Amino acid sequence: MDYYVELKLRKDAHNGGFSNGLTLCGSESTKGLERILKKDDKIVYKNNTNHYVTMNMVHNSDTIEVSTLFENKGTESTTLEMLSSFAIKGIKADKIHRLQSFWSAEGKLRTETTMELHLEPSWNQCGMRVEKFGNLGSMPVRKYFPFIALENSETQEFTAVQLYSPYSWQIEILCKEDETLSLVGGIADRDFGHWFKNLSPGETFTTPKAVIARGNSLYEVCDKLVKAQKPEISQVDLDMGIMFNEYCTTWGNPTLENIKKICNKLKNKAVKYLVIDSGWYGKNEGWWASIGDWDVNYEKFPGGLKKAADYIRENGMIPGLWFEMESVGRLSKHWNNIEHLLKKDGVVLTVGDKRFWDMSDPWVIKNLHKMVIETLKECGFGYIKIDYNDTIGIGCDGAESLGEGLRQRILATQDFFRKIKEEIPDIVIENCSSGGHRLEPSMMELVSQASFSDAHETTAIPIIAANMHRVIKPSQSQIWAVMRGNDSDSRIYYSIISTFFGRMCLSGDIYDLTDKQWSLIEEGMDFYREAADIIKSGTTIKIENRVISYNKPEGEQIVIRKYENKFLVIAHRFENSKETSTDYLKHYKTVREYGAIDCDFSAKAWLLIEE
Incomplete structure (x- = not known):
């Protein structure tokens, strides 16, 4: 060789x-x-x-x-x-x-x-x-x-x-x-x-x-x-803290009122971050098409975003805010700001309802500095979720070739990531691109965390989350557990245990949950914290499944991660599944277990130790 x-x-x-x-x-x-x-x-x-x-x-x-x-x-x-x-x-x-x-x-x-x-x-x-x-x-x-x-x-x-x-x-x-x-x-x-x-x-x-x-x-x-991979993890984020993102709670319609409602429910629940996702800006015309106008919607947030951020901190959590800073939506006031938008063959590059800022343009960077960095600073946000929901494609004008134009603009985007970190050193940056479309190592080295996928409530979540062990650090892989008021015990176990493949992120209708449901969730949160060192520093020694379809997964999956003399074993059953073998457990001492794996779409996790 x-x-x-x-x-x-x-x-x-x-x-x-x-x-x-x-x-x-x-x-x-x-x-x-x-x-x-x-x-x-x-x-x-x-x-x-x-x-x-x-x-x-x-x-x-x-x-x-x-x-x-x-x-x-x-x-x-x-x-x-x-x-x-x-x-x-x-x-x-x-x-x-x-x-x-x-x-x-x-x-x-x-x-x-x-x-x-x-x-x-x-x-x-x-x-x-x-x-x-x-x-x-x-x-x-x-x-x-x-x-x-x-x-x-x-x-x-x-x-x-x-x-x-x-x-x-x-x-x-x-x-x-x-x-x-x-x-x-x-x-x-x-x-x-x-x-x-x-x-x-x-x-x-x-x-x-x-x-x-x-x-x-x-x-x-x-x-x-x-x-x-050598990611630049914020010092604040080294402890594998638990997130709550309200997107699957409000579906792009956050308000001061519902953020307060979420805070009141999460208070004293050991959640470290509460992230306000899309829809906090614009003029009630939909979060997707209003991207690019990062003016707070005062009808939703009377008194501004700082009031919401302060309330989150008063309840013991770090406030986070969502941006899709590189894009401009069809209803944005910047939609026809042609001078500063990307072009291909001399024509403004349009993809569906999106156009793209030229991130190598000093005017754009100055504008984004004001809209993004100054907003984070002035309101006291400690976390930013940077989303990116479509692609430039083969390239853009601005260099000798379309591919070189693309390369230069993406490097300029990465420079803006660094600029955020330079001006707010403790900021926790989340890399999201319609979930997982930017999970490559040069992007991962610029951030503390990344959204593993947009598969927020599908039964394929544990399959995708296990896949990520092959390419990114589990300590950076943010996996969602979306809670609903009608969730059975089995569904709660299935969702919570899926987060043990990386960083736990909760969402959903948490204020509709019963005391019993909350008890199961908090038990899972305790298990996650005890397993955090294995998730963060361990080695995955087994990923076994026979799944073909992600929409209709069948069979079983077992994943084992080892750190020093400790093991985290995660098992999920899908449709038409067989009883999960527990022979592996006989060789070790069980420190803790969580879940029940007794039927299709059920899950269980074990913490083991070599004696």
Whole structure:
């Protein structure tokens, strides 16, 4: 297995082997590179036009972090059409693992053999075989996560990669001369992502980084990749505090009155954050179409938002506020503020009822500073939920290519995340994009938490929540338990236990619950707090289910997470399920248990300890 680089310059020939239009790998640009240096931390190449390409490598205890630097030291401008973040050749593998992701169905494991993907050399090794996948747009987790794992089932060796790319990305598996595979990934290229980059003499370009892990199981390599992520968690949020978000209570219609009603019910319930979600702004014309006008609705909040935030703090909780700061709704006063909105091919980019601010525009940043940061400061909010509910698509104007326009604007968005943190150091930032569409590592490193999905009340919640263990830290994965007055004991257990896969977030009609229902919920909250160190710092050693449909899940699921000598075991039953085996429990001492797993759509959790 060898590391190398792939690139394509506009002036150079494409590869043969019937690959043009499938891949830009193997081009004259790559073949024309001469390796001039190889060390543990870098490999340097040079071509005959004085371009230098350096693959930088940082070796950590369990992973290798790689990125590629292109330097134009020649005398003429050049155009990059593809540059890999990582490229590895000579991998022996017979299985490919990917994570598919659609709205409210994030992270489904897809495993295929190389034969199923037709990845074997042609009879005379002249035809290139390619499996290329990725995502286009500003929702980097849509259809797939930027993740892949290759398995050699004979030797039980796994090679896995996570790309740190908040914009369009791609990963390619290539096969030609022999039975081994090449694995290449990075920015979505000219063919796939409408990206190219012009570089004048003296200019450089660096790719987004990738992190690579090797191990003896999918659990092991995923755990290494997740633990390689270095999120900037607010000091306030290190204790795994419980959230309440009122969205599934008011459905986009929060008011001072109903926020007070929620506060009065949550007082002394050990909830740390109360988040006011969408609909606090605008003129009663619907929360969706009014996005972009962040003027408080004084009919809903007489006296302003500070009054609501103060009331939340008086009741012992940290107030939070929702924004979708990058977007403008159809009813917004800014809908036709064309000068500052994104365009594609000279036309304002419109997606349904949304348009998008140009986040690289100083006027936009100044405006958002006033509407977002100053509102948070003046009203005393300690938590911000940043949502993002549609995608720019292939790209936008403002650079030499649509893909480069997209890349620059998304990096500007990330800069605004950092600006919020700089000005309000203790702020807890939640990353939400219609739930899970931005759950990629470069975004996750900017925030304390993220919404795991918009699957707020579906029976697939525990399946999706378990999936997230493969790609993000459970301590950042906010999972909702929506409570309803007609919930049975079994439904309460099912919902609350699902939150044990990450961060507990409550919602729903909590003021309609009986004392008995509240007793079950608070018992679950106590269990969560006792399990918090395992959730936060443990390793997931088992995720077992046979679910095919997320809308109508069947069978059972069991997940086991270990930390030091302690275990958290979480079991769910779905439709047409079998009795859950408890043989695993016999080897350990049960410290605590919660729930009842005695029928379809029931759940139970155990805390165990090795004696």
